[in-house]
Amino acid sequence: MTGAEKWSFASGGSVGTCPAIGADGTIYVGADSNLHALDGATGKAKWSFATDGDVQSSPTLGADGTIFLRSNSLYALDGATGKKKWSLGVGWGRSSPAIAQDGTVYIGTETGLFAVDGATGIKKWTAATGVTSWTSPAIGADGTVYIGSLDHDLYALDGVTGKKKWSFTMPGMVIYSAPAIGADGTVFLAENAFLHALDGATGKVKWFFEAQGSAVEEPTIGADGLVYFGTRGNKLIAVDGATGISKWGLHISAEFRVRPPVIGADGTLYIGADTLYAIGP
Secondary structure (H helix, E strand, O other): OOOOEOOOOOOOOOOOOOOEEOOOOOEEEEEOOEEEEEOOOOOOEEEEEEOOOOOOOOOEEOOOOEEEEEOOEEEEEEOOOOOEEEEEEOOOOOOOOEEOOOOEEEEEEOOEEEEEEOOOOOEEEEEOOOOOOOOOOEEOOOOOEEEEOOOOEEEEEOOOOOOEEEEEEOOOOOOOOOOEEOOOOOEEEEEOOEEEEEOOOOOOEEEEEEOOOOOEOOOEEOOOOEEEEEEOOOEEEEEEOOOOOEEEEEEOOOOOOOOOOEEOOOOOEEEEOOOEEEEOO
């Protein structure tokens, strides 16, 4: 990772979310009330889809190329054309969809966590987890669903039934960020100036990293085990996932909050602020 910029895309609106990358390299990114599909090599637009409200959450790709996107509704779109397959009213929020191996889509709402059939848009179950509309779920290898809440807790839920396995409390800290899960099951959770590493089976703390007083954003985990996350001080940081030791930091010119980065097959790191940046490997 050299930090060299490859291209940028002027969306005509605020890019306040993390992009998603298709199998063919297409970049999907939300800006204001639109979802844009971009050529990953050049940054040129392929198509755009207008939603029923501001897009403040990140799109998620299904195994068949379906794009799941949330504004005031949860949408399922054809990734090649942008055509709508179905939509489900879930209310405005910043929770991005997460997709299980069986195609179930999980989304946080103001009343809890929804489990939705990804093929039909029919709701399977709802779990009461406090006010979760600002946080996104993550799914472990065993199907456990992890989601943070505005009631200060991170919940671990059974993905089939919605039953609670454990919860981890951040005293005095409202959880706005989505967790990320490492290859060994470690759950990484960013809140305020700290990145926590938790045991996925028990919720016990392994280590934590402090970003020198600057609030940290949602993390992304690389194939090499490094954990990448942005800060509201406009900095991108990489830490060792096993130890929490900082590897490097990169300053980014950004007007808005730096959202979680995503990593392409070639190792390129994509991160959205006032502009979408592609950072070369």
